[in-house]
Amino acid sequence: MEDVSKQFTTTYNVSIPWVDLTYTGGPLKTDVKTCIGGKNNDMIFIFGGWPLNGPFISQFDTSKQQWINITSVNREDISCTNFNNGLVAIFSGMSSSSTIPNDRLIFKYININMEFKQCSKCTSTRFGYCAITLPDEKIFYILVELALLIHLLCQ
Template identity: 65%
Template sequence: MEDILISHSGFKDIGSSNIITTEFFYLNVSKPFTITDNISIPWIDLTYTGGPLKESATACVGGKNNDMIFIFGGFSYAEVNNSFVNQFDTNKQQWINITFVGNVPEVREHISCTNFDNGLIAIFGGFISLDDLWIFNTLELT
């Protein structure tokens, strides 16, 4: 899997209130499509996989073949254990629990990430002007 856009969860207006959604889907932008024809846009819906229910998180791909999706940070409404990172294996179509080695950033919302070709992901920013930068190694899960 290469060059994908990921969307995970969010808010949906229902009348006078907002509810958090559990949607989880991605778009492989390395395959051709036209934006004028909504039917041709190849969104892949992974909502059925039962991913973490979070808002204000960010996601990047990683792993040996960029076949893993990592969701970082965010605020969890439904989970007792609000882990900083969640991992989804696109080949097996399943979530994997990660046990960290080393330092882990505090859980935060409204962060950004970018991935590099060497399996590293840079994670930065956050709510209330957190200006630190973390590097996550998707090959070693550290």
């Protein structure tokens, strides 16, 4: 990890201030999503990914340089977005049985608690999307696959 608050040059790489992030046993997965959290934003949370047989949430404590596997849910193609009150919202995704559930997962990173909530007001199931928390804490979803599908159908 690079500390860009200090002066460095890009031509002389020895001058770049690096923090050693040697592999410390974290999850070896693809298609993961990340959010930061913890009381001091000193935790990195990795959600989802493939293969599905590993933990759904892994936590990296940056002060201890230590990984903790939290829970298994078996979802991929999700996105997460975090809020100021210690919550991370995860909507839908694809399960291990290739179904797309219409639910919402709420992860409370302060007390490491996961809740499943049915999403009765949600318009449709989603997977392979990007979620962004706006300043008013509303969630903005970007559905890349749907936009690509619409583009392909309109050609």
